[in-house]
Amino acid sequence: GAGVSQSPSNKVTEKGKDVELRCDPISGHTALYWYRQSLGQGLEFLIYFQGNSAPDKSGLPSDRFSAERTGGSVSTLTIQRTQQEDSAVYLCASSLSPGGIETQYFGPGTRLLVL
Amino acid sequence: QKEVEQDPGPLSVPEGAIVSLNCTYSNSAFQYFMWYRQYSRKGPELLMYTYSSGNKEDGRFTAQVDKSSKYISLFIRDSQPSDSATYLCATFTGGGNKLTFGTGTQLKVEL
Numbered sequence: 001g002a003g004v005s006q007s008p009s010n011k012v013t014e015k016g017k018d019v020e021l022r023c024d025p026i027s028g029h030t031a032l033y034w035y036r037q038s039l040g041q042g043l044e045f046l047i048y049f050q051g052n053s054a055p056d057k058s059g060l061p062s063d064r065f066s067a068e069r070t071g072g073s074v075s076t077l078t079i080q081r082t083q084q085e086d087s088a089v090y091l092c093a094s095s096l097s098p099g100g101i102e103t104q105y106f107g108p109g110t111r112l113l114v115l
Numbered sequence: 116q117k118e119v120e121q122d123p124g125p126l127s128v129p130e131g132a133i134v135s136l137n138c139t140y141s142n143s144a145f146q147y148f149m150w151y152r153q154y155s156r157k158g159p160e161l162l163m164y165t166y167s168s169g170n171k172e173d174g175r176f177t178a179q180v181d182k183s184s185k186y187i188s189l190f191i192r193d194s195q196p197s198d199s200a201t202y203l204c205a206t207f208t209g210g211g212n213k214l215t216f217g218t219g220t221q222l223k224v225e226l
Contacts, residue, residue: 004158031212040123042203042218043159056212091158098212106158 002026004107006092012113013082021077021110025094032075033095033104034059034067038088046090049075050098082114118142121204121217130226134191138204138217141185145206145215148180150189153201153219162189162202194224 005024013019025032034046045059049069060066064082069075079086089111093104121138128134136150147166151159165171168182179188187204203219 043216045213048212103161108158
């Protein structure tokens with residue numbers, strides 16, 4: 001069926017507000033990844049889910065960032081008290097099973113702008 | 116210093132040219148090397164990957180890895196305007212799950 005979908009596609013928010021970004025992975029994919037893409041920084045790994053658990057949260061930049069995954073499917077990335085430096089494209093990817101060699105399929109991303 | 120370094124470009128070439136895109140990496144534990152293509156306002160898509168050193172060819176694309184010099188290359192033959200995109204190299208150790216990306220090189224193939 002469909003590929004990885006993300007919503008919203010664009011989000012403009014004011015500094016200090018909380019935002020929620022959603023990722024709907026490919027059906028049947030057990031592994032889900034969040035990355036952040038900033039200008040000049042490339043893609044930075046944020047967090048990885050295997051099923052509903054997150055064995056690797058090493059890329060989350062601060063405790064303002066959190067993520068959860070329910071039902072082994074949809075994931076939500078939450079940024080609390082947004083700062084201007086949080087402005088970036090947030091990309092979600094899923095793969096059939098964990099392990100980078102398994103192709104990660106990316107969604108189109110959510111473009112976040114914090115004013 | 117970033118673990119994977121990549122010249123951001125932009126790189127502009129005429130249609131039909133051979134394009135060479137390159138990355139260097141610092142972590143000798145990296146074993147898998149990938150190239151992703153990203154069109155404007157889209158997510159990256161995997162072009163090809165190689166394991167350890169050597170070459171891999173897929174149509175007009177050839178990926179090359181030299182582990183002794185920690186150098187990764189992607190060659191595009193007979194480049195087309197549709198190849199205009201950002202190309203990202205990525206690596207991972209083989210035992211983990213997260214990819215480490217370069218910053219991406221923006222390529223424009225002009226008519």
